[in-house]
Amino acid sequence: MSGPPDSPGAARLLPLTDERAATMSERLGSLHRQIAAVVPAVDQIACVLHDPDTGTLKTFVDSSHAGAPLRRYEFPLAASRSLSELVRLRSARILDDIPAELPGQAIHSAHIRAAGFRSSYTVPLFDGDSFQGFLFMDSREPAAFSGAVVERLEVYVNLVRMLLCHELTAVRSxxxxxxxxxxxxxxxxxxxxxxxxxxxxxxxxxxxxxxxxxxxxxxxxxxxxxxxxxxxxxxxxxxxxxxxxxxxxxxxxxxxxxxxxxxxxxxxxxxxxxxxxxxxxxxxxxxxxxxxxxxxxxxxxxxxxxxxxxxxxxxxxxxxxxxxxxxxxxxxxxxxxxxxxxxxxxxxxxxxxxxxxxxxxxxxxxxxxxxxxxxxxxxxxxxxxxxxx
Ligand SMILES: [Fe+2]
Ligand SMILES: [Fe+2]
The missing domain is CATH 1.10.3210.10 (Hypothetical protein af1432)
Incomplete structure (x- = not known):
């Protein structure tokens, strides 16, 4: 557990550094700025990760133009029937009126309502057949995600998916x-x-x-x-x-x-x-x-x-x-x-x-x-x- 500070090989070590590559949050933040230029109603973007070992979803990265996003939070995917269905069907979900359509008591639902979000667009992210997590886009405007808006967002959804999957794949390899x-x-x-x-x-x-x-x-x-x-x-x-x-x-x-x-x-x-x-x-x-x-x-x-x-x-x-x-x-x-x-x-x-x-x-x-x-x-x-x- 301990040893002499002059352990063999110490001279071969590079100095420790605070240097960090751009974080995923920073990269998501710059994507959010591009998205906001096209669809200003998108107030928050967040990705949660799926842990296949425990079946939980974990908050991971977010970018917000207002309010405090949900952080340090995890919950079992199976506890949310609607999100589990999105994974099973591999389909996105649009909520036009969050207070009416997301009445649940779960912490994440309550947080979204308390933050004043009125509509949302939720996309399950897959890498091939493997479910990776969810992308959430939230807006303070009701019904912000019309068919035309979602079409315009599609390219950005793909960019976020690539960003996330590339990062995760690189880490996993x-x-x-x-x-x-x-x-x-x-x-x-x-x-x-x-x-x-x-x-x-x-x-x-x-x-x-x-x-x-x-x-x-x-x-x-x-x-x-x-x-x-x-x-x-x-x-x-x-x-x-x-x-x-x-x-x-x-x-x-x-x-x-x-x-x-x-x-x-x-x-x-x-x-x-x-x-x-x-x-x-x-x-x-x-x-x-x-x-x-x-x-x-x-x-x-x-x-x-x-x-x-x-x-x-x-x-x-x-x-x-x-x-x-x-x-x-x-x-x-x-x-x-x-x-x-x-x-x-x-x-x-x-x-x-x-x-x-x-x-x-x-x-x-x-x-x-x-x-x-x-x-x-x-x-x-x-x-x-x-x-x-
Ligand atoms: Fe060790
Ligand atoms: Fe160890």
């Missing part, structure tokens, strides 16, 4: 190719996969909790979720004898193991260059997670020995999620800790100046969500009993 590399190098076992599933979701819970205070966008929260599982990608370059050694490592072996951070950064840079992904929103988040997930607030981490705010927030989040899951997982050399014990150790690491207090508080303060994730992705030997026939 990056994540996928890194996972393939990992699977080649590591013995693929259920536990390692489950560790990544769980820690990514813990990281998401923490990021969601911190979002209001740090003004984090839904897009950033999603990037943390998507990229968290790639934190240890550099382990593909660590010899098996060290990676899979059942006993504790010698000092020399620990030094070699610590190089996985530098190896990971190099691998990510190669992939970015190879797949030309430098433009991708969130690529800075990925770089920072891989480069700084073993840094500790008091400067005792590696490879740079960064301290305090010099460690990017996304890395501080991932560090807490990663350590927590390691503690609660059974290993050959240790049993799984219970949640209370693991929380207590993380809190001691906060008092000792190692971990970010807000990140640990976010985890501890969301215990029901954390336990739900553990139940959904149980570790080795903890599979839920099979359902009776």
């Amino acid at each position: 990056l994540v996928g190719s890194i996972r393939v590399a990992r699977d080649f190098a590591l013995v693929r076992d259920v536990e390692a996969t489950r560790h990544l599933d769980r820690m990514a979701r813990y990281a998401r819970v923490i990021a969601m909790h911190l979002a209001p205070r740090h003004e984090l966008s839904d897009e950033f929260v999603e990037q943390v979720f998507l990229f968290a599982p790639l934190h240890d990608i550099g382990k593909v370059g660590i010899p098996d004898a060290i990676l899979h050694k059942p006993d504790s490592l010698t000092a020399d072996e620990r030094r070699i193991m610590a190089t996985h951070v530098v190896l990971g950064v190099e691998l990510v840079e190669q992939l970015i260059e190879h797949f030309r992904l430098g433009h991708l929103a969130g690529i800075g988040t990925l770089r920072n997670i891989v480069a700084a997930h073993h840094e500790l607030l008091d400067g005792s981490g590696y490879p740079r020995g960064l301290s305090g705010d010099a460690i990017p927030l996304e890395a501080r989040i991932v560090t807490v999620a990663d350590i927590f899951d390691a503690l609660c997982s059974r290993r050959d050399y240790k049993s799984a800790w219970d949640v209370g014990e693991a929380f207590a150790l993380l809190q001691r690491m906060v008092s000792g100046g190692k971990l970010d207090r807000q990140c640990v508080d976010a985890l501890v303060g969301n215990e029901p969500a954390i336990r739900a994730i553990m139940d959904r992705y149980p570790g080795r030997g903890e599979e839920p009993p099979a359902a009776p026939p």
